[in-house]
Amino acid sequence: xxxxCGCSSDKAVLTEFASxxxxxxxxxxxxxxxxxxxxxxxxxxxxxxxxxxxxHQQGMTCINLMGTPGAGKxxxxxxxxxxxxxDLPPIAILEGDxxxxxxxNRVKAAGGHVVQINTGTGCHLxxxxxxxxxxxxxxxxxSLIFIENVGNLVCPALxxxxxxxxxxxxxxxxxxxxxxxxPHLFSSCELIIINKADLMGYVDFDLNTVQQAIAQLNPQxxxxxxxxxxQLGFDQWREWLTTATNTGYLNSNHFLGTHQESPTxxxx
Amino acid sequence: MHELSIINxxxxxxxxxxNRKIKCIKIEVGSMSCIDPERLIGCxxxxxxxxxxxxxxxxIDHHPAKASCQQCHQDFSLTQLGQPCPCGSYDYTLLSxxxxxxxxxxxx
Ligand SMILES: Nc1nc2c(ncn2[C@@H]2O[C@H](COP(=O)(O)OP(=O)(O)O)[C@@H](O)[C@H]2O)c(=O)[nH]1
Ligand SMILES: [Mg+2]
Ligand SMILES: [Zn+2]
Ligand SMILES: [Zn+2]
Ligand SMILES: [Zn+2]
Numbered sequence: 232x233x234x235x236c237g238c239s240s241d242k243a244v245l246t247e248f249a250s251x252x253x254x255x256x257x258x259x260x261x262x263x264x265x266x267x268x269x270x271x272x273x274x275x276x277x278x279x280x281x282x283x284x285x286x287h288q289q290g291m292t293c294i295n296l297m298g299t300p301g302a303g304k305x306x307x308x309x310x311x312x313x314x315x316x317x318d319l320p321p322i323a324i325l326e327g328d329x330x331x332x333x334x335x336n337r338v339k340a341a342g343g344h345v346v347q348i349n350t351g352t353g354c355h356l357x358x359x360x361x362x363x364x365x366x367x368x369x370x371x372x373x374s375l376i377f378i379e380n381v382g383n384l385v386c387p388a389l390x391x392x393x394x395x396x397x398x399x400x401x402x403x404x405x406x407x408x409x410x411x412x413x414p415h416l417f418s419s420c421e422l423i424i425i426n427k428a429d430l431m432g433y434v435d436f437d438l439n440t441v442q443q444a445i446a447q448l449n450p451q452x453x454x455x456x457x458x459x460x461x462q463l464g465f466d467q468w469r470e471w472l473t474t475a476t477n478t479g480y481l482n483s484n485h486f487l488g489t490h491q492e493s494p495t496x497x498x499x
Numbered sequence: 500m501h502e503l504s505i506i507n508x509x510x511x512x513x514x515x516x517x518n519r520k521i522k523c524i525k526i527e528v529g530s531m532s533c534i535d536p537e538r539l540i541g542c543x544x545x546x547x548x549x550x551x552x553x554x555x556x557x558x559i560d561h562h563p564a565k566a567s568c569q570q571c572h573q574d575f576s577l578t579q580l581g582q583p584c585p586c587g588s589y590d591y592t593l594l595s596x597x598x599x600x601x602x603x604x605x606x607x
Contacts, residue, residue, distance in 0.1 A: 263605075263606050264603055264604070264605045264606070265516070265603065265604040265605075265606070266602065266603055267512075267601055267602060267603070267604070268600055268601075268602065269512050269600060269601040269602075270598070270599065270600055271505050271508045271509055271512070271526070271599040271600065271601060272505075272508065272599055273508075274508065274511075354501065355501060355504075357504070385501070385533060386501035386533065388533060389501060389532070389533050389534075390501075411581065414579070414580035414581050415531075415533040415580065418580050418581070444581070446589065447581045447583070447589045448580055448581040448589075450589050450590050
């Protein structure tokens, strides 16, 4: 077990069979039932834990950026590279998308070190894709790594990648109901970014309603109103990133904000 | 479609038992797992023949989530994220509810 963060690569290994582990050999051949406790996502969780441990050992911070399609995830990475690179550790980026190299090309043009992961028909990134992606990316020790997840609001929240921090991003143009419609995403992150604040006056967006919904889903989450266009909120964004790069890794692979699930297995 | 990833993982764990006829497979699904049970069954039905499980039934055992309230310090169950504790507080810690667990293989 890692003494820094308490993470353990043997944490999510195959769960033992339940107590009648031996009995199935002795039961009569007909009508027998095997009882198990096999977590179906164990393999992903195991790989995620390995990723987390490897990143942590090299002093890297890894942020899983999830959100609505078009929220401005790529724009945020571009602006961060352009405006904040001097205040932050070296930035490296894994771009997840079903198809195209567009986003990777955009962040590259903004000065980013990037590898594109195309999931094809897959609708989410998983720990194995990140493991391969990181090998290709080969970020220098101490880097700040952003993973731009596939623009999908349901399943990315289910797959731990081995990140240290999770951000959910939406835009004021997405409407007030997004947190309630996609509770898993918004309850599994530490920071919720509401982008395109510059358009606030042009659309029916009620910040209070959204903040209230978030307070019920994830009372501990920070909410940051931002505009990648006018750089509104970028001082707070810089501060948040600085804190994130200076704080350790969460040692749990269950991100549910305050509604955090306590691990069912002891960590070591 | 993440339900298909789940079914593929399930098939991997069933693999060692395929030398016997399997009547049914039971999995436990927590209400916070963001899995659609109907789609899960749909995905299973879609791949079962190829997987050698034509006569196998997939049974889904729903489990409501359990949480512990930071306000009143009681445990309560909930079926949806963003649902308050009976005392009205939203400040609670989930104890369970995200599980996706293979719990039973019944042989014919
Ligand atoms: N008005 C406005 N437009 C923005 C802002 N951020 C991003 N956009 C635009 O929103 C669109 C989608 O942005 P993109 O970064 O591709 O979103 P992604 O799908 O989340 O990566 C692009 O046309 C951006 O120029 C913002 O703060 N204000
Ligand atoms: Mg993008
Ligand atoms: Zn560690
Ligand atoms: Zn998916
Ligand atoms: Zn309570």
